[in-house]
Amino acid sequence: MAAPNGLARIDTTHPEKKAAAAAAKHENGICHDDSSAPVRAQNIDELHSMQRKRSAPTTPIKDTGASPFAVAVSDEDRRKQQLQSISASLASLTRETGPKVVRGDPARKGEAAAKTSAPAAAPPPPQPHHHHHHHVAPTISVSDSSLKFTHVLYNLSPGELYEQAIKYEKGSFITATGALATLSGAKTGRSPRDKRIVKDEAAAQELWWGKGSPNIEMDEHTFLTNRERAVDYLNSLDKVYVNDQFLNWDPENRIKVRIISARAYHSLFMHNMCIRPTEEELESFGTPDFTIYNAGKFPCNRYTHYMTSSTSVDINLGRREMVILGTQYAGEMKKGLFGVMHYLMPKRRILSLHSGCNMGRDGDVALFFGLSGTGKTTLSTDHNRLLIGDDEHCWSDNGVSNIEGGCYAKCIDLSREKEPDIWNAIKFGTVLENVVFDEHTREVDYTDKSVTENTRAAYPIEYIPNAKIPCVGPHPKNVILLACDAFGVLPPVSKLNLAQTMYHFISGYTALVAGTEDGIKEPQATFSACFGAAFIMLHPTKYAAMLAEKMQTYGATGWLVNTGWSGGRYGVGKRIKLPYTRKIIDAIHSGELLTANYQKTEVFGLEIPTAIEGVPSEILDPINTWTDKAAYKETLLKLAGLFGKNFEVFASYKIGEDSTLTEEILAAGPKV
């Protein structure tokens, strides 16, 4: 119906005639797009309200006990209980009641919010007190904060969190593949030097303190000061995000966690990283076992005792709480909870592990230990195997279980070819931290380190196509210790006996390359006990003894894999090609390496295979790849010296009940 000048003609036909004409056309078997019925809304507001269907009301809580007096709780009562529980979490310790909390976005006035307003909550539940302070907190029953409502955005969906982030948080964008690009602010890695643990009587006895320990003490009063600062900050906001989720896929040892945060970015990160409850599980969630107050946008007060910077990450095991001030790096929450698991699980005789974990189709499980950036996520995400988890696991009498519900992959230099499963997981729902992208196309440039080298993607584990859900498996067959050796002298793979496995597990060697830990930019040899000294709570020998016992009981084999330099040290040689490392790992899984021929290296006394399918044999012994043999020997001895020096502090400890094993472990180190 084009006019002679080529422009569409304005149609002046009466709508009724038009409908009749359309019907006639339809009869001819031709359907035109002007034939659909018009929208039924009377105005734009009504149209908009039609777009969003109200979520179906959740079913009442079913009483699981067999009590004949059990009464079903109504949806309204359940919501009220939830809000009261959140108000109790947010309660100031110096006022009588928690804040008035209300569900919903303050920007959506007059909608759901007004209807669900909760009465001010009951005082917070009594907490175990280990100390008596001479400081008696004043009771302020009336304050401005008790006059205002705190809006609670409770367990929002990724779509809702995207909208919140994009609307309210600068630096939030949707990338070309649908991920949410975010900025974590000034901190782009964890701040281990700003971590504090409350040293109450129980903690003083149970935890590892002193030289080498990551646990820097704080007193209860200082913790409460920081907690109050965080709670007051959170309550001063228009709205807070609350996540109620789980940790640990082992149903008998599941922990309920609540995360209260100021940013949609943090809420989406934890939505991805923790285990997501079903509707039903959420209904009976009740009181959390552990609560995080993430006030990371707000600094700590440097005049507060124990504060050495404006960042403070404080864990109080007695109160089962963690407070974050002065850092918005989201990994702090995930690793804070990991520390808590390192305390709670060993109490139940369960070993917590900083490791990745996957399983072959025949049920053979492998653990991948290693410090940050050594390849836990990269190597446990293996297209030929089922992924149980990439970073945090438990090993109990029943087998292994993932602690988390998501993965946290490094993205620097990420490529579709080398890491296809991680590449494809970066889609809608995934949080992409600190990456750089094209302003217009929104294509991410994974090689760009302008913001940080520690760029990260956090995605739910089911974004990996061969994830094993539920994330549990049988006892491990192989225990792979990953080290990224920037000195280039450790062999690409060695088979370890039990004593050597323990020696290297306790040593926890790598050379940090990227800045996961704030402040570290240049490569540097690092020893971190149990491949995670920053997260362990007890003395390393406690975890080592448990690992030795489990490996012995279940007949697991230990391996040391160098995912670092070959052909010379950092600056001279190159990082071992990922496809070669994958071939090595394949040969461990398949059993090929168990029956290979071995030779023993000097100094470290490591058993190295002479050939591996798909790997050039000359790289298997590092000396072959160095042109300067004298420099090789010198570097080898230097590293051996560093190992020896690091191990000195462990020489006086006994590992397990078995003193023979302890002696064997001490003898399993390099000979200088």
Ligand SMILES: Nc1ncnc2c1ncn2[C@@H]1O[C@H](COP(=O)(O)OP(=O)(O)OP(=O)(O)O)[C@@H](O)[C@H]1O
């Ligand atoms: N030969 C190799 N083996 C393993 N990873 C390699 C190798 N060469 C390069 N890489 C790169 O090293 C990085 C390993 O990071 P990965 O995310 O697996 O660390 P991680 O051990 O999971 O650390 P974190 O505990 O911090 O999450 C990836 O960016 C990977 O592409």
Ligand SMILES: O=C([O-])CC(=O)C(=O)O
């Ligand atoms: O915790 C982080 O920031 C990332 C990580 O997995 C680690 O450092 O081990």
Ligand SMILES: [Ca+2]
């Ligand atoms: Ca990882």
Ligand SMILES: [Mn+2]
């Ligand atoms: Mn990690």
